Amino acid sequence: MKYRGSCHCGQVAYEVEGEISGVISCNCSMCQRKGSLLWFVPRESLTLLTPENASSVYKFNKHVIAHHFCPSCGIHPYGEGRDPQGRAIAAINIRTLEDVDLAEIAVTPFDGRSK
Incomplete structure (x- = not known):
């Protein structure tokens, strides 16, 4: 399935293809x-x-994840x-995805604080 997503103001918009079987809630x-709920996909499944x-990028800790956010509205x-x-x-x-019922998606806690 193909989903569309964006930040609040629309300055950062994308499509992503795949099936959401579950997400993680990292601490x-x-x-x-x-407050992100994260769905991991191959990078080639994401089309900007x-x-x-x-978008602007923020890296912290080990500097291996590029956290993209909108410099205008601040959404990640x-x-x-x-x-x-x-x-x-x-x-x-x-x-940040359109037409996704969050109540229907399994959320798995992930202890990122200890990593």
Whole structure:
């Protein structure tokens, strides 16, 4: 299935393809503050509809995840990194997707604070 998502003001917009079978709720210092629900997909499943430089990037801790956010409205639609096998992945904040019923999606806690 193809989903559309964006920040609040629309300056950062994207499409992502795949099936949402579940998401994680991470308790690291960043995700807990953002309230993100993250769905991980291969990076090639994410297509930006706005220029890549429309978002700003924040990296912290080990500096391996690029947390993309809108410099205008502050919403964090997605992040980019690598999985344990070294493949490029995108972490989609499903709260920024259109037409997704969050109540129907299984949420698994993840202890990112200890990592």
